[in-house]
Amino acid sequence: MMQHSDECADDPPGEDVEALPLSPKQRYAAKVLIRNWTTIPHVTHHDEADVTALEARRKDLNARAASRKRSLLAFVIAATARALRAHPRFNAVLDEDGTKLLLHKAVHMGVAIEIPDGLVVGVIRHCNRKPVDDIGDELARLSTKAREKGLTLDEMTGGTFTISSLGGIGGTGFTPIIHAPEVAILGVSSTRWTATRGQEDGIDWRLMLPLSLSYDHRVVNGADAARFTRTLAALLGDPAWLTERE
Secondary structure (H helix, E strand, C coil), X not given: CCCCCCCCCCCCCCCCCCCCCCCHHHHHHHHHHHHHHXXXXXXXXXXXXXXXXXXXXXXXHHHHCCCCCCCHHHHHHHHHHHHHHHCHHHCEEECCCCCCEEECCCCCEEEXXXXXXXXEEEEECCHHHCCHHHHHHHHHHHHHHHHHCCCCHHHHCCCCEEEEECCCCCCCCCCCCCCCCECEEEEECCCEEEEEXXXXXXXXXXXXXXXXXXXXXXXXXXXXXXXHHHHHHHHHHCHHHHHCCC
């Protein structure tokens, strides 16, 4: 029989425990996360994309224009905007009474940004119209402002789809929580070199990017999610679209 300790989690902190009060921003975020997690039936679909060619292209562009460093996330945002045009059901929000799915023609991409006391979501508007360089510039501006001054309400609202990236930290996958009233969110983890079967049974090393797509199962099914990540993986795998016009 298990014996309960005289000390329990509800006891006041002692000498070995430090109590860290949550900031108002953290308390508000906690309420929003609990609401989104408990009211939306989340399902997460995991996939991966071969970004070997894309990463080589990115490094080449950065080498030729040293004054403008392009992050891999900027390319992921641009590719995701294209994938959303092909799968408009993901670029949508659910209305307040949950009876209508509102499909957006413009892609306003929310991006999770880490700040000292948590996360905020900055919105890059009209990603479907912007080249990678402009997306990268706006991403850098929002990230810097979020950490130094804080974003305005206008810079944090109106998103139609969100991306959360842990690429600079690590991991092979996670379950991002949907940013209501949106119906999906893409999680991006760290790239890793993976050995695959090459020609004549040789080994071919490919740079793979893990993708984790959480979606609202009320309006999106598993087959839709798989098709979306396959479209995105195809775009990330062949960067020829970077020179194409919409």
